[in-house]
Amino acid sequence: MSIIDHFTHVHYPPTKWPRFEFEEDKCTHCKSCYLACPTSCIQWDEKKKIPYATGLVEMEIACLGCNNCEAVCPVGCIRLRGEYRVLKGRYKTLEERSGDMYPPCPFGKKDLSRSFEETEKELTETERIILRRRSIRLFRDTPVPKELIHRIIEAARYAPSAGNNIPWKFVVVTDKELNKRLERESSKILYMIKWLYAGRGLMRKIVISLVSYLRVNDMDQRPIAALQKVKQLNGSIIWNAPVVIYILADHRAIGDPNLDTGLAAENLILAAHSLGLGTCLIGLIPNALKYLPHLRKKLGIIYPYKCITSVCVGYPRGKLDNPVWRGKVPVDWIE
Ligand SMILES: Cc1cc2nc3c(=O)[nH]c(=O)nc-3n(C[C@H](O)[C@H](O)[C@H](O)COP(=O)(O)O)c2cc1C
Numbered sequence: 001m002s003i004i005d006h007f008t009h010v011h012y013p014p015t016k017w018p019r020f021e022f023e024e025d026k027c028t029h030c031k032s033c034y035l036a037c038p039t040s041c042i043q044w045d046e047k048k049k050i051p052y053a054t055g056l057v058e059m060e061i062a063c064l065g066c067n068n069c070e071a072v073c074p075v076g077c078i079r080l081r082g083e084y085r086v087l088k089g090r091y092k093t094l095e096e097r098s099g100d101m102y103p104p105c106p107f108g109k110k111d112l113s114r115s116f117e118e119t120e121k122e123l124t125e126t127e128r129i130i131l132r133r134r135s136i137r138l139f140r141d142t143p144v145p146k147e148l149i150h151r152i153i154e155a156a157r158y159a160p161s162a163g164n165n166i167p168w169k170f171v172v173v174t175d176k177e178l179n180k181r182l183e184r185e186s187s188k189i190l191y192m193i194k195w196l197y198a199g200r201g202l203m204r205k206i207v208i209s210l211v212s213y214l215r216v217n218d219m220d221q222r223p224i225a226a227l228q229k230v231k232q233l234n235g236s237i238i239w240n241a242p243v244v245i246y247i248l249a250d251h252r253a254i255g256d257p258n259l260d261t262g263l264a265a266e267n268l269i270l271a272a273h274s275l276g277l278g279t280c281l282i283g284l285i286p287n288a289l290k291y292l293p294h295l296r297k298k299l300g301i302i303y304p305y306k307c308i309t310s311v312c313v314g315y316p317r318g319k320l321d322n323p324v325w326r327g328k329v330p331v332d333w334i335e
């Protein structure tokens with residue numbers, strides 16, 4: 001990639017979007033696909049009571065290709081096919097990653113000719129949970145018993161960490177008022193970022209490219225589409241989940257405490273799904289917390305801790321953990 005390519009096309013890069021496929025005659029008009037879509041990609045046509053796909057300014061469809069719309073549809077009338085592929089610039093999708101999405105194939109090509117239900121008979125319980133788990137964005141109001149929260153944090157405590165530093169701290173928030181305040185104040189910060197990105201004009205293009213250069217990996221169209229969804233849901237970031245667990249890392253840990261935190265988060269998430277709970281990682285609030293010192297203090301995020309991520313937890317509204325198609329990940333074998 002040339003140096004010019006590296007710093008251009010950060011603002012609305014030319015993109016090949018997944019294809020939205022919808023069978024109207026099957027649709028039960030339950031709205032789940034619209035409610036569970038993490039971005040503004042799926043909209044709801046109030047007149048016809050059906051979903052349609054769209055984008056932000058200059059986006060064809062604001063789709064991450066996560067396929068949660070398909071996972072939550074009770075009758076299988078919705079699909080996203082093709083791939084999310086950035087064609088130019090800093091975030092250009094590598095050739096070796098290009099290609100259509102495909103379903104879980106733990107046993108290779110033979111899985112393409114049979115249903116996942118057939119394949120999963122040969123899987124372990126752990127594999128089944130990993131391949132079925134989805135980010136849950138439709139929650140019931142039911143509170144989660146404290147014992148279950150304790151259990152999933154215990155799974156996190158047993159994640160591997162460099163030098164067995166165990167560099168984590170967990171902050172569990174079930175206080176509805178505090179969760180609302182965190183959403184309210186975070187969304188104000190996040191909307192400013194969205195305002196800067198979402199629009200036309202050379203000036204914005206230059207500013208975004210500059211910010212992207214100064215804060216590598218911070219300026220991409222996908223979180224912007226997620227912020228558009230937050231706006232449409234009146235500032236809701238945690239999807240009405242009853243519990244949010246903030247995962248903090250001790251700055252002073254050896255190695256890479258961020259990596260350790262990711263491992264702990266995944267343990268927590270998988271344990272939660274094995275117990276019938278749903279989870280969704282929430283990066284938007286921890287990102288905004290960088291600019292909200294009074295809320296950091298309220299959550300006890302003080303030196304030596306920093307907040308790396310958060311996970312919202314609750315009982316899913318329906319059976320939402322389902323396998324979906326995913327993009328290609330290159331694997332090199334050196335034998
Ligand atoms: C670091 C990180 C931050 C994330 N932040 C958010 C978030 O703020 N809001 C959200 O709805 N989903 C968030 N997600 C969930 C991703 O959108 C989701 O994992 C991805 O689309 C794949 O879908 P799946 O988890 O259902 O397989 C985050 C995921 C990760 C790993």
